[in-house]
Amino acid sequence: MTNSAKYFDEIVQSRRSVRIYDQESTFDHEAVQRSLERATLSPNSSNMQMWEFYRITSEDLRKEVAENCMRQKAATTARELVLFVVRPKLWRERAAFNLGKMKASFPEDMPQKDKERALSYYEKLIPTLYNNDSFGALRSVFKKIYAWYVGSKRPMYREVTKTDVRITLHKSVSLAAMTFMYSMKAEGYDTCPMEGFDSKRIKKLLDLPKDAEISMIIGCGEAAEGGIYNKRTRVANKEVIFEK
Ligand SMILES: Cc1cc2nc3c(=O)[nH]c(=O)nc-3n(C[C@H](O)[C@H](O)[C@H](O)COP(=O)(O)O)c2cc1C
Incomplete structure (x- = not known):
């Protein structure tokens, strides 16, 4: 030890x-x-x-x-x-923070395609998961159905509802x-x-x-x-x- x-x-x-x-x-x-x-x-x-x-x-x-x-x-x-x-509700600010840091850290010679793929995490995926500001319950139903459909064909992240996001936030703050x-x-x-x-x-x-x-x-x-x-x-x- x-x-x-x-x-x-x-x-x-x-x-x-x-x-x-x-x-x-x-x-x-x-x-x-x-x-x-x-x-x-x-x-x-x-x-x-x-x-x-x-x-x-x-x-x-x-x-x-x-x-x-x-x-x-x-x-x-x-x-x-x-x-x-x-x-x-802090998700917009925090996604923007991470995007800014990510853009600033890209090496100059990084291919544009790789940049776009990396940025899409905070530009697309995170908003899809975290934007439950209005019609949160309805969005959750659609996201759940989508996850279920895609999940029937390939491994898929399933924790996509407004409640799932709340659990994620409480997990992080507990750490x-x-x-x-x-x-x-x-x-x-x-x-x-x-x-x-x-x-x-x-x-x-x-x-x-x-x-x-x-x-x-x-x-x-x-x-x-x-x-x-x-x-x-x-x-x-x-x-x-x-x-x-
Ligand atoms: C999420 C959580 C909530 C808790 N709430 C209380 C509480 O309201 N009052 C309290 O006296 N202890 C509370 N505890 C402390 C637990 O009772 C305590 O961690 C457990 O009995 C184990 O004892 P130890 O922390 O001394 O190892 C809480 C612990 C956690 C993790």
Whole structure:
């Protein structure tokens, strides 16, 4: 095992969902910023980065958000809360961002045909998948039928509906959340991911964009005594890890 693997194992083994945070110890809010900057480097579908991260640092706002996390201690005692949010409507901007980067990186002698093929990913395929802005449900039906038809003849990507795209966005932001939590552990802090909250009230409270979906809220701090509620339990590896 490499030294990096040993350090990483230490982080993975010691990370726990902490439900009560110490109120007295110093908390370095910069560690949250650094960890979020690392989180933005997480893998994400088609590099579309349709995520946003909201740091709740003011005490008053933190109290109100925690109230809407059903007063869970992991939220009420957190020294900072971070919202991991997806934004389905950002697809145009993000496709344009990727197109721009792609065009800028083409070698001068690249054949025009190859350029066109590469660009069509963000010019054609991504809009087809991500444009669910209006008539999303109807578009989904057509896309599903198309995928089913083509899929009956050759291998075809099947996750084409508006709901499938939402799942993709939540997958990507979850990977960012994981990077964030491991980074916070490496910085010497604990975290707790939460989905037990009133998304509607929190969106209103924070004046989030209409299309925003809060994937997780993560409480951060240093574990207080008794902050870890129970021993970690997992089903046996052989029940979940298969070799075919
Ligand atoms: C998507 C997601 C949502 C979760 N929501 C909550 C929550 O609302 N409240 C909470 O106390 N823990 C929550 N957890 C933490 C899990 O209960 C915890 O990860 C699990 O019990 C395993 O424990 P460990 O993280 O200490 O290994 C959530 C975890 C995930 C991944």
